[in-house]
Amino acid sequence: MSSSPSSTPWSTPCGTPPLAGGPGGADALRPLVATVLDALHDGAAARGGPLPPGGPEAVTAHVRDALADVLPDTGTGAEEALHALVTALAYGAADPAHPHCAAHLHTPPLALAVAADLAASALNPSLDSWDQAPAASALEQLVTRALATEIHPTGPAPDALVTTGGTESNHLALLLAREHHGPTLQTVCGANAHHSIRRAAWLLGLPEPVTVPAPDGTIDLTALAAVLTDLRGPLLVTATAGTTDTGSIDPLSEIADLCDTHGSAFHVDAAYGGPLLFSATRRHLLTGLDRAHTVTLDLHKLGWQPVAAGLLAVPDTTMLDALAHTAPYLNPDDDTRAGLPDLLGRSPRTSRRPDILKVAVTFRALGRTGLGHLVDRVCDTAQQLADLVDKNPHLDLYERPTLTTVLFRPTDATDEAVAATRRDLLTHGHAVLGRAHADGHLWFKATLLNPHTTPTDLDTLIALVEGSTTR
Structure with missing residues (x-):
């Protein structure tokens, strides 16, 4: 029988807290999870609505009172600390599960995805070397390739990278295009494009993107054709499948035709609209998506995942070769030759959570x-x-x-x-x-x-x- 929080040494200031993993991890977590669930309930009940009343000053004052001393000389114990701060955070949250919280692409996560995320946190694999994440790296490979095949069903070797969201995916898309086409690559985007496209061009030292009008919320095809005719040098056209302001979808097939005519690379930011692929009645709205060289997808939007759950899909895994990187303590050449998977080329980040677990659980369950x-x-x-x-x-x-x-x-x-x-x-x-x-x-x-x-x-x-x- 597991001990209650109040009777365990680690609940007192002088005790040594237990770890979440290993054979005893579940017993250590069980009472703490119960405390968290109670605190989530108490905070939401006290709030009552989609967000706390009073504005920034009132919320800050409430958090300050709950936090008290950030680093006290003597700790308050696990149960008190969890209940106090989780309650304060839940009370002061903009709750995406409330039907009147409807401002942003900020989805209420599914309970099963949150539960899977707890397992990911408890096991804490880091996907920067195989010996830190044997099963997680295998799961990520299987799920990302299956997802990439949904987007690029006729690609020679579809693959996808796990990212923190649409912004990182768009950044990576421009990075891969720059590495393939060179530093003079000119990005062309609609006036409806997400701000991360322009920011990525700036961060990567690329020319300022050329903006095409989008008077009805989608890219004007006549204006795009004129721009592509006038520009010289390597080009990357970015389209949007689900704009932030209106949820509009650019005419993907027609844009792909123009890209083919002018020899331009083609990227689609489908962070919002990508999951229409799962809908038998609405997937036709994404016709032409499979013709893109890179596609952004973000499952913490229309995928009901906790942040983060982004992906960048490509039709051929060799397109990701530019990300290859070696660190002798993580992926030495002899280990790679011996068959240990090389994970550093799967992200510009080093330490990475197994965010694919919650996605895999959701797909299997639903x-x-x-x-x-x-x-x-x-x-x-x-x-x-x-x-x-x-x-x-x-x-x-x-x-x-x-x-x-x-x-x-x-x-x-x-x-x-x-x-x-x-x-x-x-x-x-x-x-x-x-x-x-x-x-x-x-x-x-x-x-x-x-x-x-x-x-x-x-x-x-x-x-x-x-x-x-x-x-």
Whole structure:
């Protein structure tokens, strides 16, 4: 029988805390996990809504009170420290599991994925050498190659790298293109592209990207053709499958045709929209994705994973050769020749968590049908919200949603009023809505990623917006 936290030596300030791994790891974790779960419940119950009321000063004061002395002379013990700080963090969280927390591409993670992440943390393999992560490195290879094959089904040897998210994946895509085409590589992106494309070009010492207009939220093909005709030298065209502001998807097949005509490399940032591949009814929206040389995917968006769960997929694993790197204490040549997997070329990072475990568990548990159901459910929820806005004489809808993003605003409201209403909802803890500029106006942005959101939740969200607008 395992001891309760209050009776174990390590729960007292002078005890030596046990480790999470090994034969005794489960017994050590079990009471602590119970404490964490209680604290998560208590913090969320005290908060009551999608985020704490009072704004930054109130939240900071609450955390300061809970934290007290950052490094006390005498510790308070495991149970007290866990309960106090986890409760404070849960109370002060913007809870993506609340149906009115709908501002960002910040998904509520599935419970099974969080449970798998606990196992990953407890085992703590580091994927920078095989002798630190034998099973984790094998799992990563199997899952990433299967995922890459979903994206590039006819590629000669599809492969994918695990990243921290869309930003790192986009950075790696530009890095690989630079190493293949040279430092004069010119990136061409739409005005709708994620900010990480321009930032990656700057970090890599590449020329400032050429921006193509996207007047309707997607790349203007005529303008793109003109740009590609005028430019000289190696080119990389980046398209987006699921823009941050509107969830729009660029015309991938047509862009791929232009890239073929002009001999340009082609990258697709599908961090948001990539999981449409799992939906039998919506995967056609990604037609042409398989023609990209590199594809960004981010499963802590429409994949319901805890951060981080990004990937960069390529149709041929040899395209990753530029990342090869040797450190004698991690991947000496004789070990590699003897058959030990070389992991350093799988990331620009050295120490890496086994983030693929939670993805593998989710895929095994839900299968393609279950994942597709979740994708379809949240997309359908976005259509329901669009219907409510369309029928409301006091609200304007920007456009029908492609994915799960809905832009709307009060009719005749000024941009200043929209911004003030959003902040009012935030500081009172009523709702978390994003903001986006389109058609010369500021819009509320609802990014609906919670598959448990109900029509009643949507009605309440609209009522909250209207109530705050009239104050």
